[in-house]
Amino acid sequence: MNWDEDETGAAAERLVGADADREDSAVEAALRPKDLGEFVGQEKVRQQLDLVLKAARQRGATADHVLLSGAPGLGKTTLSMIIAAEMGAPIRITSGPAIQHAGDLAAILSSLQEGEVLFLDEIHRMSRPAEEMLYMAMEDFRVDVIVGKGPGATAIPLELPPFTLVGATTRAGLLPPPLRDRFGFTGHMEFYTPEELQRVIHRSAGLLDVTIDPAGAAEIAGRSRGTPRIANRLLRRVRDYAQVKADGVITREVAASALQVYEVDARGLDRLDRAVLEALLKLFGGGPVGLSTLAVAVGEERETVEEVAEPFLVREGLLARTPRGRVATPAAWAHLGLTAPAAQAGQQGLFGV
Ligand SMILES: Nc1ncnc2c1ncn2[C@@H]1O[C@H](COP(=O)(O)OP(=O)(O)OP(=O)(O)O)[C@@H](O)[C@H]1O
Numbered sequence: 001m002n003w004d005e006d007e008t009g010a011a012a013e014r015l016v017g018a019d020a021d022r023e024d025s026a027v028e029a030a031l032r033p034k035d036l037g038e039f040v041g042q043e044k045v046r047q048q049l050d051l052v053l054k055a056a057r058q059r060g061a062t063a064d065h066v067l068l069s070g071a072p073g074l075g076k077t078t079l080s081m082i083i084a085a086e087m088g089a090p091i092r093i094t095s096g097p098a099i100q101h102a103g104d105l106a107a108i109l110s111s112l113q114e115g116e117v118l119f120l121d122e123i124h125r126m127s128r129p130a131e132e133m134l135y136m137a138m139e140d141f142r143v144d145v146i147v148g149k150g151p152g153a154t155a156i157p158l159e160l161p162p163f164t165l166v167g168a169t170t171r172a173g174l175l176p177p178p179l180r181d182r183f184g185f186t187g188h189m190e191f192y193t194p195e196e197l198q199r200v201i202h203r204s205a206g207l208l209d210v211t212i213d214p215a216g217a218a219e220i221a222g223r224s225r226g227t228p229r230i231a232n233r234l235l236r237r238v239r240d241y242a243q244v245k246a247d248g249v250i251t252r253e254v255a256a257s258a259l260q261v262y263e264v265d266a267r268g269l270d271r272l273d274r275a276v277l278e279a280l281l282k283l284f285g286g287g288p289v290g291l292s293t294l295a296v297a298v299g300e301e302r303e304t305v306e307e308v309a310e311p312f313l314v315r316e317g318l319l320a321r322t323p324r325g326r327v328a329t330p331a332a333w334a335h336l337g338l339t340a341p342a343a344q345a346g347q348q349g350l351f352g353v
């Protein structure tokens, strides 16, 4: 969806990138679960949302505004569509960056039907004036439309039908508190467990008419970085391989060979991730080393290393950011099959081991 925005080239083409690429956008519609029952994992959010929606339905009311926060590819857009489907309501989809002026938002709000779901993706990227208009719309179902300019400008109040705002953000921390407070329910999406991803993969394989055995699904799940979008993408690449090189059936061996071809390793690290780790271990003895030095060593921009490779390495407990620089953890040495030098052993206290 946002492959051409604030992303480096390296990030945009990554097989293990969490943002949607063009192909994803085309096939995702077909793979999206249509109701809460089909939605895999996220037990807590699902249960809570189920209650919110059931209660609203019983009262014959419009559901409260919902905020969904979580990393890219975890199912925020999917869940917003499920909310509309569960409420039997139409859905209007827009995004923060698409709303440049308060007038853009006023136009959307004033054309909503009663009970409609308004999905506002990347809500943290909305302009300030639009955000303020949204406060009033969410709370009082009313907006003030400003007509004219300067001293002669007048505010014309406009009543809105009750609607449900579903906001999505990858950065809940960036939302101003007044906006956050106006949501009746906030769902925090977590990364998926390998078992949950396995279920996602089996489900998608069924829809794509691909034969896969449980071990094959487990192999792909383990490399999908806790993210259904990546799981679905890897499944499609493995399917290509299975079709060309094997008899079309995805087994553990087929999945592992395919992902080796695509340079996605057993833990979901790709070439860039491994290059960063290898430089850190082999050239700098595990660190600490400054970000700029590390970036030069792998021939990448500082930002690419910091924003594209590091977050996952940190999440996986392979790399730590310390005030003195980047440091490899014992798990990093183990993952690359290398032995930490003796001096490194003394640093292990850093990681509580
Ligand atoms: N719980 C789930 N069960 C099954 N499939 C899922 C689930 N969550 C996400 N998916 C699949 O993952 C893909 C990405 O999901 P979605 O577009 O909803 O993510 P997102 O959180 O909106 O990402 P972004 O932050 O990039 O907008 C979809 O194709 C969907 O089919």
Ligand SMILES: [Mg+2]
Binding pocket: 001, 076, 077, 078, 121, 168
């Ligand atoms: Mg989305």
